[in-house]
Amino acid sequence: xxxxxxxxxxxxxxxxxxxxxxxxxxxxxxxxxxxxxxxxxxxxxxxxxxxxxxxxxxxxxxxxxxxxxxxxxxxxxxxxxxxxxxxxxxxxxxxxxxxxxxxxxxxxxxxxxxxxxxxxxxxxxxxxxxxxxxxxxxxxxxxxxxxxxxxxxxxxxxxxxxxxxxxxxxxxxxxxxxxxxxxxxxxxxxxxxxxxxxxxxxxxxxxxxxxxxxxxxxxxxxxxxxxxxxxxxxxxxxxxxxxxxxxxxxxxxxxxxxxxxxxxxxxxxxxxxxxxxxxxxxxxxxxxxxxxxxxxxxxxxxxxxxxxxxxxxxxxxxxxxxxxxxxxxxxxxxxxxxxxxxxxxxxxxxxxxxxxxxxxxxxxxxxxxxxxxxxxxxxxxxxxxxxxxxxxxxxxxxxxxxxxxxxxxxxxxxxxxxxxxxxxxxxxxxxxxxxxxxxxxxxxxxxxxxxxxxxxxxxxxxxxxxxxxxxxxxxxxxxxxxxxxxxxxxxxxxxxxxxxxxxxxxxxxxxxxxxxxxxxxxxxxxxxx
Ligand SMILES: [Zn+2]
Numbered sequence: 001x002x003x004x005x006x007x008x009x010x011x012x013x014x015x016x017x018x019x020x021x022x023x024x025x026x027x028x029x030x031x032x033x034x035x036x037x038x039x040x041x042x043x044x045x046x047x048x049x050x051x052x053x054x055x056x057x058x059x060x061x062x063x064x065x066x067x068x069x070x071x072x073x074x075x076x077x078x079x080x081x082x083x084x085x086x087x088x089x090x091x092x093x094x095x096x097x098x099x100x101x102x103x104x105x106x107x108x109x110x111x112x113x114x115x116x117x118x119x120x121x122x123x124x125x126x127x128x129x130x131x132x133x134x135x136x137x138x139x140x141x142x143x144x145x146x147x148x149x150x151x152x153x154x155x156x157x158x159x160x161x162x163x164x165x166x167x168x169x170x171x172x173x174x175x176x177x178x179x180x181x182x183x184x185x186x187x188x189x190x191x192x193x194x195x196x197x198x199x200x201x202x203x204x205x206x207x208x209x210x211x212x213x214x215x216x217x218x219x220x221x222x223x224x225x226x227x228x229x230x231x232x233x234x235x236x237x238x239x240x241x242x243x244x245x246x247x248x249x250x251x252x253x254x255x256x257x258x259x260x261x262x263x264x265x266x267x268x269x270x271x272x273x274x275x276x277x278x279x280x281x282x283x284x285x286x287x288x289x290x291x292x293x294x295x296x297x298x299x300x301x302x303x304x305x306x307x308x309x310x311x312x313x314x315x316x317x318x319x320x321x322x323x324x325x326x327x328x329x330x331x332x333x334x335x336x337x338x339x340x341x342x343x344x345x346x347x348x349x350x351x352x353x354x355x356x357x358x359x360x361x362x363x364x365x366x367x368x369x370x371x372x373x374x375x376x377x378x379x380x381x382x383x384x385x386x387x388x389x390x391x392x393x394x395x396x397x398x399x400x401x402x403x404x405x406x407x408x409x410x411x412x413x414x415x416x417x418x419x420x421x422x423x424x425x426x427x428x429x430x431x432x433x434x435x436x437x438x439x440x441x442x443x444x445x446x447x448x449x450x451x452x453x454x455x456x457x458x459x460x461x462x463x464x465x466x467x468x469x470x471x472x473x474x475x476x477x478x479x480x481x482x483x484x485x486x487x488x489x490x491x492x493x494x495x496x497x498x499x500x501x502x503x504x505x506x507x508x509x510x511x512x513x514x515x516x517x518x519x520x521x522x523x524x525x526x527x528x529x
Contacts, residue, residue: 001024002178003021004021004463005020005021005022005209005462006461006462007019007428007457007458007461007462008050008459010033010213010430011459013041014067014368015035015041016034016036016067017033018031019186021173023175024154026058027056027152028059028060029056029058030060030186031062032068033066033068033069034101036344036373037371038372045070048078049078050477053079054080056075056080057082057155058082058083059075061085062169062171063168064086064089064094065097065189066098069090069094069098072136073101073102073136076136076139077128083140085157086141086142086143087142087168088144088167089291089295090169091137093291094140098137100287101133102126102128102129102131108345143157145169154176155173157171158172159171160204161199161200163200164191164201165189166254168191170185170203171185172204182465183207183209184209184211185209185210185420189431192408194223197258201416203416205422206420206423207424209426209465210426211428212416214413214432215432217432217436217440220411233260234267236401237264238274239399240364241333243360244360245331246362247334247336247363248336248362249335249338249366250340250341250348250364251282251285251337251339252339252341253282253288254284256341256367257282257288258289258296258306260404261280261337262305266305276334279324280315280318281324281347281351282339283319285339289310292304292309341375342369342373342374343373343378352374353387356385357394357395361396362396362397363397364400365398365402369400371433382394386498410443414443417449418447423449424467425469428455428456429454437456441454455470461477462475
């Protein structure tokens with residue numbers, strides 16, 4: 001049988017990475033990520049897997065980010081009991097991140113079920129609980145970079161440095177096939193290189209097929225050395241202090257938060273930025289600090305910059321919800337970092353709710369904001385938003401500082417793919433929004449890749465892999481394409497409509513006009529029923 005590859009996630013979007021590779025002797029997954037972003041996309045997390053979980057022989061994990069690892073406990077619940085291969089740091093990070101994701105789901109479902117009960121609806125179950133996440137960790141097996149590991153009958157794998165986050169890897173998979181061994185390289189998420197705190201991405205040259213991420217496939221970032229990056233952060237801090245209020249940093253809990261903390265504390269120590277207290281209101285980020293304290297790295301100083309972070313008197317850890325209540329009375333210049341980084345969940349929403357309407361507040365968005373998230377709405381200049389059912393005016397200064405990103409930009413991605421040449425067969429582009437996928441495809445054609453050897457797979461699309469090329473297989477998937485799902489997503493329309501309704505009612509000259517409007521709307525709803 002010719003090996004086949006099927007793209008079950010991050011096809012046409014940036015989240016939910018999950019690829020299944022099937023040979024005549026084994027079936028494996030590369031990553032098992034959670035869909036994030038719009039509600040329509042997140043609904044996919046609740047649907048059954050479009051494959052037989054107990055029949056899988058192995059899972060290879062590129063890195064700990066939830067959009068790559070987040071559905072592993074669901075896979076275990078669905079009957080998967082085989083090994084999950086990952087690097088040591090990825091394993092340590094997964095232990096805290098998956099447990100956190102399980103805890104978040106338990107809380108969300110508890111809240112939802114209280115509402116469902118009041119509305120007379122049946123209760124719902126979380127995708128998985130914290131205890132499921134803990135059980136899943138028993139399936140992990142450690143892989144060292146560069147080692148060749150037999151992962152399933154007829155399949156070996158080699159992990160390469162990806163330079164994206166601590167422990168991240170690109171994975172080269174070698175599958176026995178009728179026309180000889182087939183080398184398939186999965187980029188995972190790729191780092192930009194040249195960073196203080198992470199190594200540069202690497203990888204083998206000469207593969208049969210390549211699966212490349214495309215997050216920033218159509219965007220160039222200014223080349224930033226660590227010193228410039230700190231200067232830019234310092235400027236933001238000075239302006240935020242001048243505005244007189246707090247700075248809220250929606251925190252990408254793992255790595256970016258630790259990097260920001262290391263930079264903030266270093267600059268406060270040397271007096272180059274206004275000193276203040278930093279409240280880290282994210283149990284996950286606090287736990288991740290411990291992993292970085294142990295595993296951190298700095299290429300220039302050759303020492304671990306995260307060692308001192310936890311000891312700093314300026315840094316206040318808010319582990320329990322009760323700890324964070326105290327910050328609410330605080331006024332003036334201070335910094336609050338809270339999850340999540342795209343503002344679509346976590347404690348940051350509470351801080352945004354109480355601070356977005358104040359002129360003196362600064363919100364610093366420190367990374368990619370996916371379509372459909374509250375962070376993206378803010379970045380795009382929304383003047384009003386709804387948070388936890390409440391309408392909030394946005395008066396705060398919204399700033400984006402995307403220089404702490406752990407992703408390579410378009411030039412970096414193109415260079416990485418080029419360095420893997422010769423690629424005998426096909427390049428699949430995944431893990432990008434439609435414009436980014438198209439952008440990277442265009443760039444690759446200018447550096448010697450023929451357009452007909454670059455494929456942008458749809459969700460659940462399958463291909464037979466031969467040495468020299470691919471054959472598209474029929475798909476019986478009924479799952480909606482993520483881009484179409486984003487376009488069809490009505491939740492933001494609903495939020496906008498409710499805001500507009502309230503505004504129109506407020507501005508109406510008198511009660512009669514208001515009642516007439518409501519009568520007309522009710523009639524429209526009745527006629528639709
Ligand atoms: Zn990632």
